[in-house]
Amino acid sequence: MKKISLYLLLSVSSFIVSCQSKKEAKKPNILFIMSDDHAYQAISAYDDRLIQTPQIDRLANEGIRFTNACVTNSICAPSRATILTGKHTHINGKIDNVMPFDTTQVTFPQIFQQNGYQTAMFGKLHFGNNPKGVDKFMILPDQGNYINPDLITEKGDTTIIGYVTDIITDLTIDWLKEERDQEKPFMMMYLHKAPHRPWWPKADKFEKYSRMTFPEPETLFDNYEGRGTAAKTAEMNILNHMQYGHDSKIRPETLAEMKDVLPVVDSFPNGFYGPYNRANKEQKALYDPIVDSINNVFKENWPKMTDEEKMRWKYQRYIQDYLACIESVDENIGRVLDYLDKSGLAENTIVVYTSDQGFFLGEHGWFDKRFAYNESFKTPLLIRWPEHIKEGTVSEEMVQNLDFAPTFLDAAGIKVPEDMQGESLVPLLEGDTSKWDREDVYYHFYEYPSIHMVKRHYALVSKEYKLIHFYHDVDEWELYDRKKDPMEMKNVYDDPEYAEIVKELHQRLIAMRKKYKDSDELNQKYIDRFYHSEEYKHELENLKNH
Incomplete structure (x- = not known):
């Protein structure tokens, strides 16, 4: 009896160990959620x-929130190229929204697909x-469009009636429910258009x-004293550069009525009717x-407002629509998280929430992004991974979208290609600091001259300091x-108290x-290539028109 009991005990123990090993070896699913231009200031976490x-806060409460997450280049397509490749934009070719992506680059979805993952992508790739x-x-x-959006599929283009944030979520949940191969782990990219300009919320x-x-x-009323040329010449001021129709939802007919009291005419002539006419009757x-109410208030009050009052009015119009778009994003993310919980997928799914960059929500009087200043440079990053990340963790480490690809691959037990320039965040996720x-991160913005006219610059950023070099048509x-100075109001580059710090940071920047294989020679190569391209000629024509 003792021998039989011992045999049974060993058999049961072996079975338990075997089950544990299988559980440990099970590949995690990855759900990568990204919005477009979602400022960290507009997330309550x-x-x-x-x-x-x-x-969205659920992910912070149940996982980790990074307070110093940032991008390598604060503009949409380059940021997405960096995320997909794990490489800086000067390596993957997508330095701005005009230059083409180097299609010979390997993206992390390809690597997941090659390693037995089922892969899917719904929403905005750009x-x-x-x-x-x-x-x-x-x-x-x-x-893409907010209302009744067109969509590109493997089988051809289609149009779906409805609001884009709801539609992208419906497609995501439907795939998880109906099309997912339950024998395979999945890597899904769930990519929102919102809250990108022109901020058309659901009704x-x-x-x-x-x-x-x-x-x-x-x-909001920053006069850029103490800053250089770049801040003073950028064209993203809410009062002076935000469009009446395209952004504030003022009808062209209203603008025509008020032409004698408006300082400028909108440079996007179809800015209102382009999105509005996507809607059916x-x-x-x-x-x-709602539009009529906004227009009536505008007509009645605008002519007698001071410039300060106009700035305040346009800020409220902007932030109202921006935040309304985000509420839809938040609710729809809740739908997906609820499905993961209900289906049992949550326990083995890494959920990531981020944005393709930060965004100015009136700070320094601006909207848009592009700068290495905080509101543009920093991005939200929240990650949940049950049994790996301690709930409610907060990290102040300097991490970038450059790190996403190697992190996902590492978490899945897939070898990270040696030419990826990012680093896996898995040690930070699991609490092993x-x-x-890493002390510093590197940033480089190229898209100038272009819309918003933010000058070319590169930067080195640590937890303590930010060193920026504006170049090309200036040297500042x-x-x-x-x-x-967390609001970045005072440039101390020439302050004698910082002389030693400047010297040290220059060496670290070099x-x-x-390390990342960037250089002035490479910058000049991109500049020459851009200026001689048809894309540049088209861009110049757009600038003249605007």
């Missing part, structure tokens, strides 16, 4: 002054119409938020009362003390550029 985002390494995709052409959110008033940023009936020794340096 980061800052609750503007909006509550309870669904460059290329046939993403590599994706088994199933339905993507928006270029920027019910449009009505709700158009009646709300939001706090202004401290630097029934949808327009929902939007019209001893394996993370800026240094910000990130601890003492080493960083060498």
Whole structure:
């Protein structure tokens, strides 16, 4: 009996160990969620002054929130190329929204596909119409539309009636429910268009938020004193550069009536009717009362407003629509998270939420991004991975979108290609900070001259300091003390107290550029190539028209 009992005990133990081994060896699913231009200031896990985002906050509460996550190049297509390749934009070729992506580059979905993962992509890719390494995709052409969007699929183009944020989510959940191969792990990219300009909310959110008033940023009326040429010449000021029709939802007929009291004419002549005319009769009936109300207030009050009052009015119009778009994103992410919980997929799925870059929400008087300044440079990053990430973790480490691809591959037990320039965040996710020794990150923005006219610049950024070099048609340096001056209002590059720090940071910047294979010669190569291209001629023509 003792022998039999011992045999049974050993057999049961062996079975348990075997089951544990299988569980440990099971590949995690990866759900990568990204919005477009979602500022970290508009996520309540980061800052609750503007909006509550309870669904996105779930990921912070149940996982890790990075407070120093940032991008390598704050503009849409280059950021996405960096995420897909794990390489800086000067390596993958997508330095701006005009230059082509180097299609010989291997993307991380391809590697997942080659390693037995089922892959899918729904939403906004923003460059290329046939993403590599994706088994199933339905993507928006270029920027896409908020209302009744067109979608590119493997089988041809289609149009779906409805609101884009809801539609992308429906497609995502349907794939998880109906098309997923339950014998394979999956890697899905769930990519929102919102809250990208021109911020057309769903009608019910449009009505709700158009009646709300939001706090202004401290630097809304920044005069850029103490900063260089770049900040003073950028064309992204809310009062002077935000479009009446395209952005504030003022009808062209209203503008025509008020032409004698408006300082400029909109440079996007179809800015209002382009998005509005996507709506059908029934949808327009929902939007019209809100649009009419906005236009009536504008007509009645605008002529007698001071410039300060006009700035405040345009800020409220902007932030109302922007936040209304985000509420739809938050609710839809909640739908997906609820499905993961209900289906049992949550326990073995890494869920990532981020944006393709940050965004100015009135800070320094601006909208848009592009700069290495915080609101543009920093991006939200929240990750949930049950049994690996301790709930409610906060990390202040300097991490970038450059790190996403190697992180996903490492978490899945897939070898990271040696030519990827990012680093795996898995040690940080699992709480082992001893394996993370990065002090600085590198940033480089190229798209100038172009819309918003933000000058070319590169930067080295640490937790304490930010050293920026604006170049091409200027040669200016800026240094910000990130601890003492978190709003980046004072350039201390020429301050004698920072002389030794400037010297040290210059050496670190030289080493960083060498590490990532960037150089002035390479910059000039890209500049020459751009200026002699048909794309540049087209871009110049657009600038003249605008």
